[in-house]
Amino acid sequence: xxxSLQLQRFSSYGCFKIKPFLDSFPSVKTTQFxxxxxxxxxxxxxxxxxxxxxxxxxxxxxxxxxxxxxKGFTSKTRMSTQKRKQQKNNEQKEDxxxxxxxxxxxxxxxxxxxxxxxxxxxxxxxxxxxxxKELDIRLSNHNVVNGNGNGMILGDVVxxxxxxxxxxxxxxxxxxxxxxxxxxxxxxSTLRDAVSKGKHIDDTKTDEIVTVEVESVEVDxxxxxxxxxxxxxxxxxxxxxxxxxGLADENFLRGDKFFVYPQIIKPDGEIEVFFNRSLSNLKNxxxxxxxxxxxxxxxxxxxxxxxxxxxxxxxxxxxxxVPKEAYKMDFVFFNGQNVYENNDNxxxxxxxxxxxxxxxxxxxLVEEKRMELEKIAxxxxxxxxxxxxxxxxxxxxxxxxxxxxxxxxxxERRREILQQLMKKAAQSFDNIWFTxxxxxxxxxxxxLYYNKSSSHLTHANELWxxxxxxxxxxxxxIAEKLVKSExxxxxxxxxxxxxxxxxxxLDWVFANGPPKAATIYDNNNCQDFHAIVLKxxxxxxxxxxxxHRIFEKLQxxxxxxxxxxxxxxxxxxxxxxxxxxxxxKRFLLSQKHVVYTEPLDIHAGSMVTIFYNPANTxxxxxxxxxxxxSFNRWTHSIGPLPPQRMLPVDNGFHVKATVKVxxxxxxxxxxxxxxxxxxxxxxxxDTDYHIPVVGGIVKEPPMHVVHIxxxxxxxxxxxxxxxxxxxxxxxxxxxxHNVNIVFPKYDCLKFEHVTDFHYQRCYSWGDTxxxxxxxxxxxxxxxxxxxxxxxxxxxxVYGGGNDAQRFGFFCHAALEFLHQSGFHPDIIHxxxxxxxxxxxxxxxxxxxxxxxxxxRVVFTIHNLEFGAHFIAxxxxxxxxxxxxxx
Numbered sequence: 001x002x003x004s005l006q007l008q009r010f011s012s013y014g015c016f017k018i019k020p021f022l023d024s025f026p027s028v029k030t031t032q033f034x035x036x037x038x039x040x041x042x043x044x045x046x047x048x049x050x051x052x053x054x055x056x057x058x059x060x061x062x063x064x065x066x067x068x069x070x071k072g073f074t075s076k077t078r079m080s081t082q083k084r085k086q087q088k089n090n091e092q093k094e095d096x097x098x099x100x101x102x103x104x105x106x107x108x109x110x111x112x113x114x115x116x117x118x119x120x121x122x123x124x125x126x127x128x129x130x131x132x133k134e135l136d137i138r139l140s141n142h143n144v145v146n147g148n149g150n151g152m153i154l155g156d157v158v159x160x161x162x163x164x165x166x167x168x169x170x171x172x173x174x175x176x177x178x179x180x181x182x183x184x185x186x187x188x189s190t191l192r193d194a195v196s197k198g199k200h201i202d203d204t205k206t207d208e209i210v211t212v213e214v215e216s217v218e219v220d221x222x223x224x225x226x227x228x229x230x231x232x233x234x235x236x237x238x239x240x241x242x243x244x245x246g247l248a249d250e251n252f253l254r255g256d257k258f259f260v261y262p263q264i265i266k267p268d269g270e271i272e273v274f275f276n277r278s279l280s281n282l283k284n285x286x287x288x289x290x291x292x293x294x295x296x297x298x299x300x301x302x303x304x305x306x307x308x309x310x311x312x313x314x315x316x317x318x319x320x321x322v323p324k325e326a327y328k329m330d331f332v333f334f335n336g337q338n339v340y341e342n343n344d345n346x347x348x349x350x351x352x353x354x355x356x357x358x359x360x361x362x363x364x365l366v367e368e369k370r371m372e373l374e375k376i377a378x379x380x381x382x383x384x385x386x387x388x389x390x391x392x393x394x395x396x397x398x399x400x401x402x403x404x405x406x407x408x409x410x411x412e413r414r415r416e417i418l419q420q421l422m423k424k425a426a427q428s429f430d431n432i433w434f435t436x437x438x439x440x441x442x443x444x445x446x447x448l449y450y451n452k453s454s455s456h457l458t459h460a461n462e463l464w465x466x467x468x469x470x471x472x473x474x475x476x477x478i479a480e481k482l483v484k485s486e487x488x489x490x491x492x493x494x495x496x497x498x499x500x501x502x503x504x505x506l507d508w509v510f511a512n513g514p515p516k517a518a519t520i521y522d523n524n525n526c527q528d529f530h531a532i533v534l535k536x537x538x539x540x541x542x543x544x545x546x547x548h549r550i551f552e553k554l555q556x557x558x559x560x561x562x563x564x565x566x567x568x569x570x571x572x573x574x575x576x577x578x579x580x581x582x583x584x585k586r587f588l589l590s591q592k593h594v595v596y597t598e599p600l601d602i603h604a605g606s607m608v609t610i611f612y613n614p615a616n617t618x619x620x621x622x623x624x625x626x627x628x629x630s631f632n633r634w635t636h637s638i639g640p641l642p643p644q645r646m647l648p649v650d651n652g653f654h655v656k657a658t659v660k661v662x663x664x665x666x667x668x669x670x671x672x673x674x675x676x677x678x679x680x681x682x683x684x685x686d687t688d689y690h691i692p693v694v695g696g697i698v699k700e701p702p703m704h705v706v707h708i709x710x711x712x713x714x715x716x717x718x719x720x721x722x723x724x725x726x727x728x729x730x731x732x733x734x735x736x737h738n739v740n741i742v743f744p745k746y747d748c749l750k751f752e753h754v755t756d757f758h759y760q761r762c763y764s765w766g767d768t769x770x771x772x773x774x775x776x777x778x779x780x781x782x783x784x785x786x787x788x789x790x791x792x793x794x795x796x797v798y799g800g801g802n803d804a805q806r807f808g809f810f811c812h813a814a815l816e817f818l819h820q821s822g823f824h825p826d827i828i829h830x831x832x833x834x835x836x837x838x839x840x841x842x843x844x845x846x847x848x849x850x851x852x853x854x855x856r857v858v859f860t861i862h863n864l865e866f867g868a869h870f871i872a873x874x875x876x877x878x879x880x881x882x883x884x885x886x
Contacts, residue, residue: 244274248311252276257341258333260350267355268324275306275333278314285335288316292331294352295361299325306333325364326352362638366663370697403554411547417471421505425530431490433529441535442501450482450510453491455522460512463493467508469500469533478508479515499533504542506531576734584692595689604696605663611654612646612672617682622674627657631665631693632700638662643676664698667691703826705732707741708814710807710834711797715750715777716743718797721832721862724884729780740823742814744792745773745784753777765816766809772817785813803834804867811837815846824851829858833867836874843877860884 244261251259251274258275265271273290277283293301300323306316322329329350332342342348356364428434432454436447448465452458467478477500482493499506508529511518523529536542588600594616598609614625630640646655661668668691672682683689707729711722725741733739751757757775760783764770773784786792791809794800811830815838818825830838839857846852859878861871875881 244272245311248274248313248315252279252313255279258348265322265329265350265352267322267326267352269322271320271322272317273306273320273331274309274311274315274317276313276315280333280341282333282335282339282341283314285339287336288333289336290318290320290331290333292320292329292348294323294326294329295358296328297330298365299323299361305336322352325356325361327355327357327361328352359638363663366697370663373697399558400555403558404551406554407547407550410550411543414471414473414546415543418505421471421507421530422532424527425505425532427531427534429529435531439534440499441533442499442503442537445496445498447494448497448508449485449487449492449494451490452493455510457510457512457520457522458491460520462513464511464514464518465495465497465508466511466515466518467497467506469503469506471505472507474500476515481514482510502537502542502545503533504536504539506533588691597691602661602668602691602693604661604665604693607658607660608668609656609658610646610670611649611656613652613654614672614682615653617672618680619672619674619682622680624674625655626673626676627659627670628673629657629659629668629670631662631669632667632698633690634669634688636662636665643673645676646672661693662696664696665693666696666698666700668693699736702737704738704824705729705740705827705829706818706823706825707739707829707831708811708835708838709741709831710744710810711831712741712743712777712782714753716746716748716797719863720884724860724862725831726778726780730778733780739780740825741777741780741782742817743782743784744810745771745786746797747793748795748797749784754782763817763820765813768813770813770817783817785810785817787813804870807834808837811835812841814838815841815852819846819849819851822851825855827858828855829860830874831860832862833870833874836867836870839874839877856880858882 240261247259247261247263256276257279258273261272261274275288275290277285277288282288288306289303290306291301291303293299302320304318304320306318309315309317320329329352331348332340333348334340334342427438431451433448433450436449440446450463450465452460452463457463463482465478465480465482466476468474468476478497480495480497482495485492485494509524510522510529512520585600588596593613595610595612598611599606602608610627610629612625612627614620614622619625625646626643627646628640628643630636631638634640641659644657644659646657648655670689671684674680707725709721709725710716711718711725713722713726716722729739729741754775754777757773760772760774762769762771769788771786771788773786775782775784787809789809791806800806814835818828828838828842830836836859839859842852842855842857856879857877858880859874859882861881861883864871
């Protein structure tokens with residue numbers, strides 16, 4: 001059941017406050033209201049209250065016992081309505097004076113308690129539920145005392161408790177008992193007639209009229225919670241304000257230029273940065289901004305404008321969000337242009353408490369980089385796919401046009417030949433051959449007669465016809481054995497032949513046996529026999545179809561060639577991959593007597609255990625072995641890891657250590673030492689230990705390798721040197737390194753193996769002008785040096801009588817070319833005695849140049865029989881020397 005409550009309010013004073021009554025009433029929720037005594041005119045104030053029980057008629061009668069009486073209720077003996085009215089009048093007369101201060105619960109609370117008891121019996125429930133949707137109970141009281149007279153709704157509470165609901169003569173009566181302050185001569189009653197007519201229950205006049213529209217009784221718990229929360233927030237705001245004011249005073253007295261609130265910065269939260277402009281370089285600037293980032297300026301940069309605060313002093317502030325990945329906040333202040341306050345060029349920084357550490361952040365950066373690289377790789381792959389598709393379409397179009405043109409040329413050739421044949425062809429040849437019928441077309445069966453006695457096949461035991469059509473265009477398509485005919489006038493034999501479709505001319509010869517078994521032929525004196533197919537398709541249509549057939553044949557042949565090339569390339573790639581894997585495995589196993597790993601193949605992002613046998617090294621017999629490690633040739637961003645003491649393995653002489661490989665690693669680098677602080681090192685003969693890492697998100701940067709040689713296959717090959725230079729260069733290039741070759745421009749070069757050959761530029765060295773030519777040899781970039789002194793215009797590679805002078809000049813000219821061209825090679829590889837001078841010329845004359853200062857020399861011995869003294873000197877100067885096993 002729903003009820004609407006209308007309260008008459010005074011125009012000059014607030015009379016009521018309605019708030020939820022949160023109590024343990026058995027079946028209904030209640031609302032409290034309190035009338036105040038005051039002389040004031042009446043205005044209407046409507047409030048809506050919703051009862052928790054919508055149908056009172058269906059509820060069981062329950063009475064309140066003493067043990068279960070809700071708060072604010074007392075157990076009383078039931079009395080009649082008249083007695084209750086009389087009691088109320090007496091109480092109102094006794095308590096007509098102004099209420100005392102002690103009677104108010106709070107001076108600023110305004111409460112009117114309306115407590116609705118449950119219906120005592122079923123008849124009363126039904127009577128109450130039958131009352132109309134609106135009950136008007138007018139309550140007026142001109143003697144309510146207004147404590148402050150300010151026209152506001154007062155906070156003092158007067159409780160009116162509903163005591164009883166009874167049914168008299170069809171009238172519903174609501175009894176209200178004065179709890180603390182009652183209205184003088186005040187009665188509260190409800191009548192069914194009063195609902196519609198506005199009349200009183202009896203003739204007694206009252207000073208207060210309350211209009212109640214009973215629709216519902218509802219407890220607004222949310223309002224109470226919201227007010228409690230609001231009060232809590234106000235208290236927190238005031239406390240925060242006081243703390244910030246205290247911090248501002250303390251920092252100003254210390255001369256600190258900034259502080260933050262809260263003082264302990266947590267990740268994934270908001271902080272307020274306060275900056276004292278008067279203590280900084282920005283004291284005369286109208287604008288103040290903060291520019292910063294996180295984690296040593298590597299994460300989430302920001303720029304925010306500061307605003308003037310209410311704090312004493314020249315304090316400005318702004319809010320900054322601290323990301324969850326932050327462990328440090330770095331920032332400076334500036335005026336938005338070129339005036340900065342950056343802590344004397346040291347920048348400001350604050351530590352973020354409770355967040356991730358540096359290593360965890362590195363993992364985040366690596367993961368972000370991995371995702372970015374995957375995205376770039378995906379985009380690049382899609383771009384390459386589209387480009388490849390466009391290229392394929394272009395190639396296909398060009399090839400189709402070429403094949404169609406080739407088909408047209410072939411048709412013209414065939415047409416001309418066939419027309420010549422058709423002029424010579426006949427339907428029969430007297431006393432030699434004829435056909436039945438004389439006119440035929442493709443697909444029909446005809447008898448072809450042959451006079452055996454007219455040729456040198458007279459004595460043949462068998463006769464065969466070997467035939468084709470259109471000048472044998474499709475080769476041998478007819479092979480039939482002839483049988484004896486009963487025709488007279490000669491030794492006639494015949495064979496039944498099916499004319500091929502599309503035949504314009506039939507071609508054949510006679511033989512003494514089937515194909516590949518015949519030994520004697522009658523081929524019309526080497527001109528073959530020809531007969532015109534008179535009922536063939538129109539000639540123009542034939543040639544159109546023939547052109548299309550040739551075109552399709554050419555296309556099919558081309559696609560077969562492309563598939564074969566593709567299959568070969570895939571097989572080559574697979575073989576190279578397998579060879580690379582086997583080579584790496586052999587390399588790793590070759591040093592197992594000193595060091596090896598589990599797993600043998602190191603994968604990025606995994607844990608790896610390094611096993612080391614000091615018995616075979618300079619650390620033999622040392623009581624401790626310490627492991628020192630980094631990645632990516634000691635250039636990884638995390639730097640060298642802290643030294644780790646290696647633990648002994650249960651069996652054997654090995655010791656072990658375990659490390660985690662970063663996701664962005666492509667090489668693992670390590671050495672061993674006898675103590676944590678160093679001492680004796682095992683660094684693999686000054687080259688350190690290096691093991692490749694697979695599966696990393698970062699690939700090893702390509703090296704720039706330059707070979708300086710005097711032989712190269714296949715353009716100038718004398719011995720095995722030329723083969724090694726070419727094959728080694730291709731192998732290194734296949735590993736995604738950049739490879740160039742500097743080579744003499746002999747006048748005897750095999751230029752047919754050089755592609756894209758062209759003049760590039762010239763330079764001078766040793767009073768000689770040297771021309772530079774460029775070309776590709778088996779996919780390798782080759783720079784050809786052609787000095788204008790004629791050193792390489794001898795018609796040969798070796799044997800000029802001054803080979804040492806020629807090749808010494810070439811070595812110096814090659815280094816000068818690298819210097820003047822701005823090359824920055826990582827490795828300069830020279831071969832055998834002929835280019836050995838490169839090793840000492842680089843160290844003695846070119847190491848001070850920026851482009852060549854970091855270059856390292858690799859020297860390979862191919863043949864010790866020649867130039868031994870040159871080889872010995874190069875070995876002394878080279879950074880790495882190798883030899884070729886033959």
